[in-house]
Amino acid sequence: MDPSVIADNMPAFLAGFRLSLQLTLVAGAGALVVGALVAMLRVSPLGSLRAFGAVYTELLRNTPLTLVFFFTVYVLPQFTPFRFFGYAAAVLALTLYTSAFVAEAVRSGINSVGVGQAEAARAIGLTFGQTLTSVVLPQAVRSVIPPLINVIIALAKNTSVAAGFAVVELMATGRRLAQGNPGESIMVLVGVALFYLVITIPAGQLAGALERRVAFAR
Amino acid sequence: MADSVTADPAAPSATRPTGDPLLVLSGVNKHFGSLHVLRDIDLTVHRGEVVVVIGPSGSGKSTLCRTINRLETIDSGTITIDGEPIPAEGRALARLRADVGMVFQSFNLFAHKTVLENVTLGQVKAKKVKPAQARTTAMELLERVGVANQAEKYPAQLSGGQQQRVAIARALAMKPKALLFDEPTSALDPEMINEVLDVMVGLARDGMTMVVVTHEMGFARRAAQRVVFMDAGQVVEEADPETFFTAPRSERARDFLSKILTH
Ligand SMILES: Nc1ncnc2c1ncn2[C@@H]1O[C@H](COP(=O)(O)OP(=O)(O)OP(=O)(O)O)[C@@H](O)[C@H]1O
Ligand SMILES: [Mg+2]
Numbered sequence: 001m002d003p004s005v006i007a008d009n010m011p012a013f014l015a016g017f018r019l020s021l022q023l024t025l026v027a028g029a030g031a032l033v034v035g036a037l038v039a040m041l042r043v044s045p046l047g048s049l050r051a052f053g054a055v056y057t058e059l060l061r062n063t064p065l066t067l068v069f070f071f072t073v074y075v076l077p078q079f080t081p082f083r084f085f086g087y088a089a090a091v092l093a094l095t096l097y098t099s100a101f102v103a104e105a106v107r108s109g110i111n112s113v114g115v116g117q118a119e120a121a122r123a124i125g126l127t128f129g130q131t132l133t134s135v136v137l138p139q140a141v142r143s144v145i146p147p148l149i150n151v152i153i154a155l156a157k158n159t160s161v162a163a164g165f166a167v168v169e170l171m172a173t174g175r176r177l178a179q180g181n182p183g184e185s186i187m188v189l190v191g192v193a194l195f196y197l198v199i200t201i202p203a204g205q206l207a208g209a210l211e212r213r214v215a216f217a218r
Numbered sequence: 219m220a221d222s223v224t225a226d227p228a229a230p231s232a233t234r235p236t237g238d239p240l241l242v243l244s245g246v247n248k249h250f251g252s253l254h255v256l257r258d259i260d261l262t263v264h265r266g267e268v269v270v271v272i273g274p275s276g277s278g279k280s281t282l283c284r285t286i287n288r289l290e291t292i293d294s295g296t297i298t299i300d301g302e303p304i305p306a307e308g309r310a311l312a313r314l315r316a317d318v319g320m321v322f323q324s325f326n327l328f329a330h331k332t333v334l335e336n337v338t339l340g341q342v343k344a345k346k347v348k349p350a351q352a353r354t355t356a357m358e359l360l361e362r363v364g365v366a367n368q369a370e371k372y373p374a375q376l377s378g379g380q381q382q383r384v385a386i387a388r389a390l391a392m393k394p395k396a397l398l399f400d401e402p403t404s405a406l407d408p409e410m411i412n413e414v415l416d417v418m419v420g421l422a423r424d425g426m427t428m429v430v431v432t433h434e435m436g437f438a439r440r441a442a443q444r445v446v447f448m449d450a451g452q453v454v455e456e457a458d459p460e461t462f463f464t465a466p467r468s469e470r471a472r473d474f475l476s477k478i479l480t481h
Pocket of ligand 1: 250253255273274275276277278279280281282
């Protein structure tokens with residue numbers, strides 16, 4: 001085992017790493033927006049919106065991610081005018097899948113805020129939206145941040161599924177390098193693992209720091 | 219529960235003139251699943267009137283209060299506020315809720331906002347009052363309920379009595395036509411009950427229309443025109459406070475009063 005295989009292939013590793021990071025950030029941002037909206041549907045006063053939110057969440061949360069990829073790449077084009085390949089398909093699949101977990105985290109955060117807070121807000125004449133944005137969500141943030149960071153960490157690792165769909169991110173890079181250097185495949189995979197850690201460990205530390213900050217801001 | 223309101227010449231509250239019907243409930247029914255919690259409730263509260271609602275636990279007092287600003291929906295019957303039926307969900311409902319203030323047993327002050335912000339939020343968001351104006355109004359109201367010196371603190375830093383007075387100021391800030399109180403003093407330590415009741419008596423004197431769920435007989439005697447006794451989802455008896463507490467007509471009311479008086 002020779003660590004120099006990592007150093008020698010640094011440009012390939014970095015390119016793969018950059019793509020994995022980019023997938024995490026773009027799909028993460030998309031999932032936060034979509035997930036927050038779905039969470040709002042799930043606490044809406046309208047039963048039909050709540051039902052839609054529930055079906056959306058349960059469907060995506062309980063489907064293997066690989067299957068969600070298959071749907072965006074092969075099934076979607078058959079029923080819609082949209083064609084997604086490679087990177088775009090990966091962003092879409094990861095966003096949809098992750099948004100269900102975001103919605104769940106945000107919803108449980110919303111539920112952790114006492115029902116009396118929302119009632120008091122409604123009693124002074126705030127609309128549903130105002131109640132959510134001015135009273136409930138600011139208090140939900142405390143309990144939502146730790147699970148959200150966990151969702152993002154899972155997303156960072158889940159980007160590796162894109163390797164099976166013609167996206168040369170970190171995992172696909174590793175596989176290629178391992179094939180090209182059969183004697184050093186273990187070292188190559190160690191390199192891949194290290195690069196994932198570069199994303200996930202700071203995310204975990206960010207979670208801790210944010211948790212301490214919102215704990216003080218009370 | 220003893221007469222906890224301090225010395226005050228038993229003002230003949232019942233003679234205070236009251237105006238036209240402001241809150242009108244007629245034939246109101248409400249179920250929670252198979253539980254029939256409000257049964258054919260007819261109740262009219264006139265402008266400027268103070269009505270005390272009393273009754274055993276589980277009789278539907280809170281539910282009654284909460285239907286008046288539609289925190290609970292009703293199954294049948296009508297509720298009008300100043301002649302207008304309560305709208306369904308939406309902006310019209312939000313507007314109406316601002317017209318009927320509510321004070322909760324557990325205060326429910328916004329935990330992440332200062333006392334001052336608690337009193338300005340509704341004005342700015344629901345009534346589109348300019349922030350500077352909202353602050354002025356809020357400080358006046360906090361002054362009136364005696365907690366102006368706590369304006370920059372967070373609710374958790376206040377005593378229960380102070381929090382409840384802030385909650386009253388928060389409700390008043392919306393310039394409501396009527397105020398609903400659901401057991402506003404029953405979560406308070408005994409020594410803080412009077413500071414809240416005194417504020418409420420002051421509001422009554424100033425002509426605020428109030429529906430107050432409470433077992434504080436002293437308050438009922440000092441401030442209410444009418445006591446409404448509920449049992450098992452029904453209005454069993456209505457009378458002026460003196461008559462109700464000294465000579466209740468119904469067996470159920472006599473029974474109930476004997477229980478709360480021996481405690
Ligand atoms: N959200 C709810 N879901 C189901 N049942 C409820 C709900 N709220 C109240 N109830 C039931 O309805 C009945 C009336 O409750 P309500 O809170 O109005 O009584 P109350 O007179 O205010 O009693 P208390 O003096 O204990 O506050 C009770 O039997 C209660 O258990
Ligand atoms: Mg109650």
